[in-house]
Amino acid sequence: MIEHNPARTFIRHLVLILGVVLVMFPVYVAFVASTLDLPSITQAPMPVRPGSFFLSNYLQAMYEGSKNLGSVAGVMLKNSFIMAMGISMGKIVISLIAAFAIVFFRFPGQNFFFWSVFITIMLPIEVRIMPSYKVISDLGMLNSYAGLILPMMVSATGVFLFRQFFKSIPREIVEAAQMDGSSPMRFLIQILVPMTRTFIAAMFVIQFLYGWNQYLWPLLITTEEKYYTLLIGISRMLAVGDQQAEWHIIMATTILAMLPPVLVVISMQKQFVKGMTETEK
Amino acid sequence: MIIIVVFFFWPAGQALVQSLFMQDPFGLSQEFVWFENFTNLFKNPEYLNSILVSFQFSFFVAGTALILSLFFAMSASHVKRGELFYKTMIIWPYAVAPVVAGVLWMFLFNPTVGIISWLLRQMGINWNYLLNPTQAFILVVISASWKQISYNFLFFIAGLQNIPMTLVEAAAIDGAGPTRRFWQVIFPLLSPTTFYLIVMNSIYSFFETFGIIHQITQGGPGQATNILVYKVYKDGYLGLNLGSSAAQSVILMCIVIVLTMLQFRFVERRVEY
Structure with missing residues (x-):
């Protein structure tokens, strides 16, 4: 732009990072949930760090499917x-x-x-x-x-x-x-x-x-x-x-x-x- | 030559005929069976309410999504470092299906497991979108806007790039500060894009949010989020009131036609630029 104001640049980055966070947040939570087992999801505040059930959950989703669904x-x-x-x-x-x-x-x-x-x-x-x-x-x-x-x-x-x-x-x-x-x-x-x-x-x-x-x-x-x-x-x-x-x-x-x-x-x-x-x- | 024309035109024609064919049945049944479907609809307070809800919904969705994305686009167009990263990160939700967007936000706000609803409860707000109409409405607006931000962002970026830098510089030389430059130079020049986006956002929130509504609230609680498209589905497919549903489809089509005509007037205006 015309002026080079460091504070302005900083604010712009801040806005963008906020935007990215806003956009990413639901997906991140979903991803975290997909790596946890059911009890830790349902306890009131869900953990915010990925758990250790990543592989088993995805394998189950791919090949066993949810109960009552009949499709995987x-x-x-x-x-x-x-x-x-x-x-x-x-x-x-x-x-x-x-x-x-x-x-x-x-x-x-x-x-x-x-x-x-x-x-x-x-x-x-x-x-x-x-x-x-x-x-x-x-x-x-x-x-x-x-x-x-x-x-x-x-x-x-x-x-x-x-x-x-x-x-x-x-x-x-x-x-x-x-x-x-x-x-x-x-x-x-x-x-x-x-x-x-x-x-x-x-x-x-x-x-x-x-x-x-x-x-x-x-x-x-x-x-x-x-x-x-x-x-x-x-x-x-x-x-x-x-x-x-x-x-x-x-x-x-x-x-x-x-x-x-x-x-x-x-x-x-x-x-x-x-x-x-x-x-x- | 005629043979060739027929030969080439046939597949295209078939596609067209097929599409016309699909629209026809209710058009006909409309004329032959009941005409009072329409009058009944407009006497029905539920339908009038649904119209009101749809307009409120699209107003809020378009408003939120437009303002936020303009904000982001303005920032992104001035940032030099990491521009591509930011753009990619903000654009990709466009690829997410409305239903999936619905599921994601529903999960966050779910009264029993949701992380945000937990936070809200800590703050003393009793959050349950399944019972509270206002909260349900807020939730669908948030989910719908979230998905639409990326679309608007894309077009604002493209629009901002089309604004000649010389104009902005001239304004700066004349002593206009950043805020004034935005409102008096950039924003008016961006108005064609904005207008186009307003139309597109209305179409989006009228029609494509079906997945979100279906997933999160199913039109409830009560009638709080029962927008027109969802009502067509509910009355026709679940309630089996085909006549009324068809009449609603016709009305919806009129709305689409009006919106599209608005859009074409915009296109014509843009040619003059």
Whole structure:
């Protein structure tokens, strides 16, 4: 800045450290809880230092699971992963093709379709749960991966992002490809996709998070234990009524549920920030 | 060419048709069966209360999250050492699912095992969010804001970077102190970002906080945290009052459309800059 005031710099660091602490605090407590045994969690002030049950709690969460749940974190991890990957991949492919069609082709009703995409961007899945549920159950897709993934693939964020980018591609490139006799499909795969690589990566990060963190939808359509995702598992574990919730297992599962998306964000932070701020335009 | 168009357009079209198809059923049943669902809703004090709660909720969430994150972003943009560390640490909660955020805070504030509720009890506050509506409301606001801080932080940082340094320097040369520079130069220039974030935060607290509410309070105690989205779920899926639930969905959609239109007006305004 303009003045260099040590006190100010100090205050700024202080504010930031406070922010970090504020952000980290709940997670730290959860982590501590996941390394303790149940009695020491339930005694009134819980210890604030990690205990010695780290391995046994996580192993129990992964392979034995909580009682009354009938599913283990290992399986739920796999389900969450399949769902997140399915949603993010599916979204990217569909939005690439849709944006491609919208930008590079003229066809009757183009505007109509563009606006229908426009409308779906406004409708979060939470708003259309009841009708979606009905459609999926009519199609017999309750309790299946297809039922988990398909309805989530049709949001329009991606179409917009790719549309913006495709529009900025000079007409000359399209014409050059046509002159060289490339078919539109080939143009898409060999020219557009490589040009869009960074966007695809950014999209992937965001959609992976989106898919991983879906809650309401799996909650409605998975009633069989073997399709539970991690988030559903956690919420079922907590719904124990009057019994003592098994906090150590729950917290271990919570940490496991947080880890993959957080790792994705931290390791792909650049793409993530880009993806977030680009969709704004 | 037409064949090619059809060929390419088909997958996209299918996706679109699918999405339209899903929205249709209640649209139709609305017209054919009852229309009085809407009038009933607006006569229902519970629903009116839910509207009020939603607005209060989004006001508090947006307010808390925006102010805190602006504070952090201002500090982070001026710090030289450890900038990346701070940024990473503040950004990552975005990756945390609303449900998980709910679980984390619920654990902290749980009347029997929570560490903060223990502290509060030591201070003589009788904390039990399961019984006390105000406390339940505070708890969901805290959890929802916690998660939203990272999102706002990200955009404020991006917004601050877009402000030309020359303007700030000019103000400094004219003798404006840091506080005045912030309010009279930086803050107005940041207003497009702020406005965008206000809209996004409202959408967030209206719709995406379902997980948090479901996990922590289930809309209770009483009606204290029963926001509109949660009520759709509760009436439709648990109460099986499909007509009313569908009518509520339609109203929600109108709210989303209004918010989105606000956002587009903002985008247009931004182009002029």
